[in-house]
Amino acid sequence: MSKCTAVVGLGSMGGAMAAALLRAGRQVRGFDPSPAARSAAREAGVETVDSVDRLAGTPYVVLSLPSARVVESTLPALLSRAGTLAVVDTTTSEPDTSAACAALAAERGVSFVDAPVSGGRTGAEAGRLTAFVGGTADALTAARPVLDVLTGGQYRHFGGPGAGNVVKLLNNVLAAVNLVAVGEALAVARAHGVDPAAAAAGISGASGGSRASAAMYPDWVLSGTYDSGFALGLMARDAALAVETAERRGEHPRLLAAAGERWQEALAELGPAADFSEIARTVAPTLTS
Known part of the structure; x- marks a missing residue:
């Protein structure tokens, strides 16, 4: 199975998660609207792109974004090409937005889990975050390869989309x-x-x-x-x-x-x-x- 992973949002948490995924042997590409964030990610070995559209169709996607509204506006671009298996949204978002995003992804045959995390940048760098997961059982199975890297297995599934x-x-x-x-x-x-x-x-x-x-x-x-x-x-x-x-x-x-x-x-x-x-x-x- 492909280890290609996209990280959207390369700030303090997203950048650290991208680096952890890279160290775990995954091929990582990332995007952030901030040139400084992209530069820092490149220094850590992450390949960066200048548009989120260029990450569409990546098998695994991790979102680390500032708000539910940004998640909502970003997801359609990522789903614009076939090939994505699972989207793991680590944003602290809104339950109703997560449910709507999961439904949109499902229409395109893509699994979506809301998996907001706790543990700070230190936990992200070490791959020892705690994740609160919402999504269907099938979506959780699809997202597990990424969740395992980010949390070392420290995640709990609380129910359907939005529960996390x-x-x-x-x-x-x-x-x-x-x-x-x-x-x-x-x-x-x-x-x-x-x-x-x-x-x-x-x-x-x-x-x-x-x-x-x-x-x-x-x-x-x-x-x-x-x-x-x-x-x-x-x-x-x-x-x-x-x-x-x-x-x-x-x-x-x-x-x-x-x-x-x-x-x-x-x-x-x-x-x-x-x-x-x-x-x-x-x-x-x-x-x-």
């Missing part, structure tokens, strides 16, 4: 809640004269622990580095999308919505390019001053 993005959005909004809550809690610790780093370590070994207390605050906030590599604008978007996704099905998660509002406030104050760990600057300023 439902769970990924819930994952991200829970991370968003934890970042707000842990920041507020550590600010209280400091107000009482308790070292926030010690408080975070103590909480992380108990029932209140989370990845936010165990790693995010110690590594990125209390260290003063703010270098997670994930933009605040993207987290604010994902938190809002999670709430919108809930409301479309008649659910009204008040705590998630309240946290989402805090992220919108931080977005307005710090801008979309700030690191997402910088939410601490607005929810716990005594930790960052």
Whole structure:
């Protein structure tokens, strides 16, 4: 079976995934509208093209794009020629868009799975991402050769088209809640004269622990580095999308919505390019001053 793989979107995550696929012995071609992103990919050994249309018909396609709208506008060009077996969309997208894309691909005999990922650039470079997968059983089988390379088998199938993005959005909004809550809690610790780093370590070994207390605050906030590599604008978007996704099905998660509002406030104050760990600057300023 052909190992030819196209990667559309060669930014921080897409570029790292392209490099991981290349190291795994796959033939990789990629596209990104950014000349800088294409240049960086070429330096890593990835062949790049100057138009997404030139990747049409590639047996396997990986999408790593900024939004559902871009996925929606990109897919028809990729399906314009026969030959594609499977499209693996790692974008944190919208469930309804993923379902529509899967239907469009199926009309052309192509498998499509929504497989948004977690693990950051480090996980992407190592081929150790976690993927949240939605799609039919047959589509998952078709996409497995690529998923195995990107995740080392660390993926879970949650159901039909769109299910992967439902769970990924819930994952991200829970991370968003934890970042707000842990920041507020550590600010209280400091107000009482308790070292926030010690408080975070103590909480992380108990029932209140989370990845936010165990790693995010110690590594990125209390260290003063703010270098997670994930933009605040993207987290604010994902938190809002999670709430919108809930409301479309008649659910009204008040705590998630309240946290989402805090992220919108931080977005307005710090801008979309700030690191997402910088939410601490607005929810716990005594930790960052």
